[in-house]
Amino acid sequence: MNSIFHRVTIHELIIAIVVVLSLVVLLIMMVLLYSFYKYKVLHQRQIWLQESEQKVTQAIVSGEEVGSVDEKFIMKLRNPSFRNIFLSVLVASDQKFSGGARNEVNNLFKTYKMEDAAWQKIRQKKAYVVAGGILELAVMRVESALPYISSLLEHPKRQVYQEAQYAVVSFKGFDGLDFLNTLVAPLSDWQQLRLLRSIGKLPVAHEEWVKNWLSSSNQTVIIFTLRLIRKFQLLPFYADAINLFDHRSVTVKVQAIRTIIALENVETINQLIAVFFKQPIEAQIEILRALKKSRSPQSTPFLQQQLWHHPAISIKIAATEALIALKQHDYLQRIATDETVPEEIKQVIKHALQEKT
Structure with missing residues (x-):
């Protein structure tokens, strides 16, 4: 039996404890040394x-x-x-x-001679290093780097081609946006804002480019173009923005609504009301926000109708908020205290009035 179950002696137990303690002390020393190294760095x-x-x-x-x-x-x-x-x-x-x-x-x-250091970065393989080099050459306006940076517009790494896009536009302004003609990858919202900020003015011959981008198969290019139209108040594209109400993308529809409000004319309110029922809920809410922003009295009957009859609670809320912006407090308070009015409508009104207060 003794040959099968070996009894641990006191001596062996002490050795095991010493080994474990030594390992713990070693580990502590390594952590302390690493922490000290990081602190020094x-x-x-x-x-x-x-x-x-x-x-x-x-x-x-x-x-x-x-x-x-x-x-x-x-x-x-x-x-x-x-x-x-x-x-x-x-x-x-x-x-x-x-x-x-x-x-x-x-x-x-x-x-x-920091240009040399930036060039070294731009020829590296790591995406974040290359992107840093592109930014440095662009910010410091090293125009001789433009051809090489332009070749990186088709780079497989997102971080690299986005920095190249920004750099090209920084160098060339509006003309640097020609990559949008063939862009397949999406433009993030942040990238769109960076590009818009880099464009100070439009050339005389910009209309053909803008019209081409509005029909792009890349919906983020369309969204960027609508933002460009809003920034520069490009009134000739009002009708093009309205045509995008039929686009398959809800996001494009929403941006189109924001654009025609930014370019608003005497027909805008009626045009928004006319397309309202053909739109998905998200676009309908955006239309109601637009009516709230415009504060046009002609939209009052329409807003009242949505409060009473639209099946979606979110639409009722948005319509009520627009009516408040149109100073229809008395009308809403009268409904809220009427016992014959459905409880759901009364709750929507009370909630909206409390939020306003």
């Missing part, structure tokens, strides 16, 4: 960040002659980590400032 990064910001501040406040080089700073720039931090500070500063201050930031970029 973060601390060093903070020092480099302050030095980079100080360099930019000094150039902006005192001016720094183009071509004059701080040799000590050059030595620090040989460290890739410091170089990346300095580049990020230059990019952030360029986007923050304008005029002479922005020129000084650009001079620093040229003086310390």
Whole structure:
């Protein structure tokens, strides 16, 4: 029996405990060393960040002659980590400032040959590194990089081709949007806002491009174009926006409604009411929001009808909110206290009036 069940001796138990404790102590030491290493890295990064910001501040406040080089700073720039931090500070500063201050930031970029570092990034394989290089070359207005950046519009990585889109538009303005003619991938809302912000004016010959984008098979291109129409108040495209009420995408319908409200004329309210019942709930709610925003008295009977007869509670609520915007408080309060009115309608009105209060 003793040969089958080996009894653990005190000596073996002590050895096992010592081994376990040694492993625990080793693990603690490794965690402490790693934590100390991370602290040193973060601390060093903070020092480099302050030095980079100080360099930019000094150039902006005192001016720094183009071509004059701080040799000590050059030595620090040989460290890739410091170089990346300095580049990020230059990019952030360029986007923050304008005029002479922005020129000084650009001079620093040229003086310390940061263009070379950005080119090294743009030729890497990691998407986030390439995107960073594109941003740096675009923000610093290195126009010689435009052909190469344009070739990245078809890059398989989303992060890369989106940064390339933004860069091309930053360089070329409206003309840089020609990639929309063949774009298959979706444009995110954030990317659309970035592109819109980069466009300061439209060329005289913009109408053909805009009309082409409104018929794109890519619905995000249509949505972007509707936002472009709103931004620049392109009144000739009012009818084109109305035609999009028949589009298969609810999101496109909603954006089309917002667009014709932005381009509003004397027929807009009647046109919205006329298409109301052909639209899905989401688009109907957007139409009611549009009527609320316009505050046109001619929509009052229609809104009252939706409050009484529309089957969807969300539509009743939206119609009530629009009536409040039209100062129909007395009408709503009278209904809310009428015993013959269905309880559902009374609850909708009371809720809307309380929210308004």
